[in-house]
Amino acid sequence: MGGKRKYFVxxxxxxxxxxxxxxxxxxxxxxxxxxxLEELDQFKKGHQQIHYNAREFIRILDGLxxxxxxxxxxxxxxxxxxIRIMTQHLHEEAVEAVFTGGKADHRILSVVHFLARTEAxxxxxxxxxxxxxxxxxxxxxxxxxxxxSDGIGDVRDLYTGKRTVEGVSADLIDRLYADSxxxxxxxxxxxxxxxNEYFILRNGRKSALACHEAHSGRVxxxxxxxxxxxxxxNAEQTFALHALCHPQVQLxxxxxxxxxxxxxxxxxxxxxxxxxxxxxxxxRPIIPLxxxxxxxxxxxxxxxxDPFMQPLFDNLAVIRHQFGESEESHKRIxxxxxxxxxxxxxxxxxxxxxxxRIFFIVDEAQNLTPHExxxxxxxxxxxxxxxxxxxxxxxxxPYLDARSNGLTYLIERMKGQKLYAHVMLEKGERxxxxxxxxxxL
Numbered sequence: 001m002g003g004k005r006k007y008f009v010x011x012x013x014x015x016x017x018x019x020x021x022x023x024x025x026x027x028x029x030x031x032x033x034x035x036x037l038e039e040l041d042q043f044k045k046g047h048q049q050i051h052y053n054a055r056e057f058i059r060i061l062d063g064l065x066x067x068x069x070x071x072x073x074x075x076x077x078x079x080x081x082x083i084r085i086m087t088q089h090l091h092e093e094a095v096e097a098v099f100t101g102g103k104a105d106h107r108i109l110s111v112v113h114f115l116a117r118t119e120a121x122x123x124x125x126x127x128x129x130x131x132x133x134x135x136x137x138x139x140x141x142x143x144x145x146x147x148x149s150d151g152i153g154d155v156r157d158l159y160t161g162k163r164t165v166e167g168v169s170a171d172l173i174d175r176l177y178a179d180s181x182x183x184x185x186x187x188x189x190x191x192x193x194x195x196n197e198y199f200i201l202r203n204g205r206k207s208a209l210a211c212h213e214a215h216s217g218r219v220x221x222x223x224x225x226x227x228x229x230x231x232x233x234n235a236e237q238t239f240a241l242h243a244l245c246h247p248q249v250q251l252x253x254x255x256x257x258x259x260x261x262x263x264x265x266x267x268x269x270x271x272x273x274x275x276x277x278x279x280x281x282x283x284r285p286i287i288p289l290x291x292x293x294x295x296x297x298x299x300x301x302x303x304x305x306d307p308f309m310q311p312l313f314d315n316l317a318v319i320r321h322q323f324g325e326s327e328e329s330h331k332r333i334x335x336x337x338x339x340x341x342x343x344x345x346x347x348x349x350x351x352x353x354x355x356x357r358i359f360f361i362v363d364e365a366q367n368l369t370p371h372e373x374x375x376x377x378x379x380x381x382x383x384x385x386x387x388x389x390x391x392x393x394x395x396x397x398p399y400l401d402a403r404s405n406g407l408t409y410l411i412e413r414m415k416g417q418k419l420y421a422h423v424m425l426e427k428g429e430r431x432x433x434x435x436x437x438x439x440x441l
Contacts, residue, residue: 004122007031009112011128012039012104013399014147016050017369019057021127024149027080029073033111034087035104047348048286049372089114095140105133112142129399148404155392155402158255159415161422162198162239165190173206182220185212190219196249196421198222198239209235214418215248229322229329230268233429237261243421244269244387247276251377253365253411254389256425259434262389263363264315270359270387271319271333271342277383278357279340282312283347284364285372312344312363347376357383365407366390367397373406 009031014021022030043054064074064083073084092110099106108126116124126137126144137144168188175183185193193199195214201207209222222242224232232238243252244266254262270280316333323330336342347362362368362376365388373388380386390407402408414420428438 005029007115007119007122007124009033009108009115009124009126010036011108011126011130011133012036013129014127015040015057016043016053017129017147017399018149018371019053019060020371021147021149022057022060022076022081022083023079024147025081028082030076030081030083031111031115032083032085033090033108034085035090035107035111037085039104049348049369049375053371086111092117098140099136105130105136109133109137109140109142112137112144113140116142129404146404155408158392158408158424159194159411159422160424161194161196161243161415162200162236162424164200164202166202168201168203170203170206173201173203173208176201176208176210176219176221180220182210182213182216182218184218188219193219194416195418196243196246198242198423200235209238211239211242213248227265227268227272228319230264230319232265233261234427236423236425236427237265237429240265240423240425241269243423245273246421247273248419249421250380250385250419251414251417252385252387252420253407253414253422254387254425255392255407255411255422257391257428257438258394259428259430259438260425261429262391262425263312263361264318266361266363266387266389267312267315268319270361273359274336274341276357277359277385280336280342280359280361282342282344282361282363284309284312284362285367286346286348309344309346316344354381355379355384356381359385359387361387361389364390364396365410366392366395366405367400368406369400370404370406370409373410377410 006028008025008028010021015036040054040058043051044058045051061069064076068074069083069085070087073082075081076083090107090110092113095106095110095113099109112124112126124143126134126142127147128134128144129147134144134146172183172188190199190212193212195212197212199210199212199219201210210219211222212219222238224238225241225245226232227241227245232241240254240261243249254266256262267282274280320330320333333342360380365373367390377386388407388410392402392405392408395401395405411422415422428434
C-alpha cells in the first residue's frame with residue numbers, strides 16, 4: 001500500500017470467523033483492544049469452530065514478543081504488518097455520551113475513536129462483522145467495514161453450474177442421442193464450457209440434457225435416472241443426481257431455496273451408490289443459542305440432537321416411503337442405521353473421525369465459514385465424496401451473509417475444477433403451496 005500506514009481495529013467476531021485474519025492487512029497496524037482478548041477468553045473452551053479459532057488466534061499472539069505488543073507493536077511475519085494490544089482509552093467521553101451501559105462493543109468503539117482523534121493523517125478503520133456495530137461507528141463519524149477477504153463479489157453472478165442454450169443444431173441433438181460417447185466441446189460451439197457444467201440444449205421442439213464431462217472432455221447426454229426410488233422432477237434435479245452419482249466427481253454442491261430437493265436428492269444419491277463407500281454420513285452444523293454448546297440442553301446426547309437432526313430424518317422417511325414395508329429397499333435403510341453404515345450426527349461431532357471411503361453430506365452449509373468448509377474438505381481421505389447443500393440466502397448465524405458464507409465461497413473458488421460439480425436448484429418441488437410461499441413471502 002502506498003502512503004501512510006493504516007490502523008485496522010479488529011472486533012472479536014472477525015477473529016472467531018477467521019483466526020488468520022491478521023495476515024490480511026499488509027503494511028498496516030492491526031490494533032486489538034484489550035476488550036477483544038477478554039472476549040476471546042470466553043471462547044477458549046468448546047468444540048465448535050469458533051472455539052477452535054479463538055484458541056488458534058491466542059497461539060498466534062503467544063508466539064509474538066509480548067513486551068512489544070503493548071508498546072510499539074510486534075511484527076507479524078512478512079508484509080510489514082504490526083500488531084498492537086491497547087489497554088487504555090476504553091472510555092472515550094464522546095462515545096459514552098451517546099452509548100451507555102459499559103458494553104464491550106462501546107469500549108472497542110472508544111479505542112477506534114481515540115485513534116481517529118489523535119492520529120492525524122492516518123486512516124483508522126474498525127473491522128467488524130457486526131452490522132449494528134458498524135452503524136454505531138458511522139453515527140460517530142468512525143470508518144467501519146466488514147471483513148470480506150474471504151467473500152465474493154455480487155452474489156447474483158454466482159456460478160449456477162447449468163445453462164440453457166437455444167438454437168443448437170438439430171443434428172447435434174440427434175448425435176447426442178445416438179452416440180453414448182458424446183461429441184467434442186468444439187463441435188458444440190458452447191462458449192467457455194466449464195468442467196462438469198450442465199446444459200439444456202434446444203432447437204425448436206428438439207432438446208437434450210447434456211454435461212461437459214471433465215474426465216473425458218466431451219459433451220454427453222444426461223439421461224433421466226432415478227436414485228433409490230426418487231425420480232427427478234425437472235432438468236436441474238436430473239443434473240443434480242448425475243453429479244451426485246458420478247464416480248469422477250469427488251466434490252459436489254447443491255444450492256437453492258427451501259423445497260427444491262437439495263437434501264433429499266443428496267441422500268437418495270448416497271443410498272443409490274452406497275456400495276462404493278464404507279459409510280454414508282449426514283451432518284449439519286448446530287447453531288447454538290447465545291454461543292452455548294449442546295451441553296446446556298437437558299437430556300442425553302441423542303435427545304439434545306433430535307431437534308437439529310429431525311429435518312434429515314424427515315428426508316430419510318420420504319425415501320423409505322417410496323417402498324412398501326416388506327420391500328428390501330425399505331428394510332435396508334433401517335439396517336444401515338442400526339449398523340452405522342448410515343449415520344446422522346451434528347457436524348461438530350465428526351472432529352477426529354477418519355473420512356476414508358465415505359459419502360459425506362453436509363446440510364445447511366451456508367451456516368459454515370469458509371475456514372470450516374476448508375477444514376471439512378481437507379479431511380477427505382481416499383475414496384471419499386463430499387457433498388455440501390444449502391441456501392446462501394438463508395443464513396442463521398449473525399456474522400455471515402450471502403457473500404461471505406462458506407457455501408458461496410466454495411462455489412466461487414471451486415468452479416472450473418475437474419473434480420467438482422455444482423447445480424443451483426431453482427424450481428421448488430415440495431408442493432404448490434410451499435413454492436408460492438417461497439416466492440412471495
